[in-house]
Amino acid sequence: MRQTVAILIAGPTASGKSALALELAQNIGGVVINTDSMQVYRDLRVITARPAREDEALVPHRLYGHVDAGVNFSAGAWLTDAAAALAEAQAKGRVPIFIGGTGLYFKALTAGLSTVPPIPAEVREGVRARLEQNGVEALHAELMRRDPRAAExxxxxxxxxxxxxxxxxxxxxxxxxxxxxxxxxxxxxKDSFRALFLAPERDELYARIDARFDAMLGAGALKEVERLAARHLDPLLPAMKAHGVPALIRHLGGEISLDEAAAIGRADTRHYAKRQFTWFRHQLHEFEWVKPAEARGWLAAVTGAGQGPG
Structure with missing residues (x-):
């Protein structure tokens, strides 16, 4: 495989992507580049199941935890960072391995992205103030008057x-x-990458999601969210909407029990996984859908590397 060729590994949350990418990077001298919109936030290591520090030490990892939760990070900002990570990988003769579950990031990577100019802070703050004061229905009605095509x-x-x-x-x-x-x-x-979508059976995946959410709670996710809540950030910021975060904040505020918060977090994550299947099926036709048991063989075939441990 030419060193300039990139490998893309996508799939629903909890499908085993990170372990697969780590193994591949070790086998072929790759660099793992985060393509997940929540794992960019340094405040959310546990609740987003970022790779463990010991795994990050085994091979180069890029774009993990490099953004503050107070930043409204966008796909355009990620694409700028991804371009730098790609150039670094190529300069060092490493194979770039983009891995994650954010369909919009993968679409930006392979199909380009719109060039919306930066929005002035006063405009953003004004819109959000009207949203909080008047409600979402009023804001939608305003959008219908000003941009009916988008509103529809x-x-x-x-x-x-x-x-x-x-x-x-x-x-x-x-x-x-x-x-x-x-x-x-x-x-x-086109033709500069090979792309895999890891597609587990739904029942197996949902069981993994539930087990992982419980494991994250055991690993300190509640404390992590408590530190985030103490910052009193805008609830519309992306980091504040990470799966499990709103429900755990409600628990910390005394609204619901921890069991109720965990149930909401697990359910939200399962619903997100379902949307990931739909997005990739309809938006990203370049991805080859592969069952987890066949993924190592697929990667070995496209990279020319050994399959490594099973």
């Missing part, structure tokens, strides 16, 4: 996307849909 594509209760679309039209005078049509070229053009 969004669910009336989708707070984050409605606020984003309104911010863009208010700051730029143009619809978010127009910006999406005028994008940057992909970082990895």
């Amino acid at each position: 594509r969004l669910k009336v209760r989708d707070r984050t996307r409605i606020a984003r679309a309104l911010e863009v039209v208010e700051a730029t005078g143009r619809s978010l849909l127009d910006w999406h049509r005028e994008g940057e070229p992909p970082l990895l053009p």
Whole structure:
């Protein structure tokens, strides 16, 4: 395999991607590059199941925990960081292994991304103030008046996307849909990568999700969320919406029991995994769907490396 070729390993949460990427990186001299929108946050090591420090020490890992939770990190910002990580890997003769579960990041990587200019802080703050004061239905009605095409594509209760679309039209005078049509070229053009989507059986996956959430609680996830809650950050920030975080904050505030919070966290994660299957099936046709038992053989075939331990 040419050293410039990248390997992409995607899949639903808790499907075993990280272990697979680590093993592959050890076998072929690769660098593991995070492609998960929550594992970028340094405040969320436990609750997002980031690779263990001992695993990170075995091979180079990039873009893990390098962003503060107070930052509204975007796919565009990630793509800029990913370009630097890719250039570093290639300069050092290492195979870049992009691994994660965020479909939008993989789409940006392989299909490009829209070039929406930065939104001024005063515009963002104004939109969020109206959201909190008037509610999401009023904000959607405002978007319908100002950008009906975007509004028609969004669910009336989708707070984050409605606020984003309104911010863009208010700051730029143009619809978010127009910006999406005028994008940057992909970082990895066609034929420069091989892509695998790890596809476990649903029942097995959901059992793994439940067990992992309980393990994260045992490993200190509640303390981690308590430190995050103490910062009193904007609840609309991405880090504040990581699976399990809102429910555990509610528990810390005395609203619900820990068992109830854990049940909500497990259910939210299972629902997210279902959405991941749907996204990749409809949006990212370059990915070859592979069962976990066949993944090492697939990787060995495309990289020319030995399969390593089973």
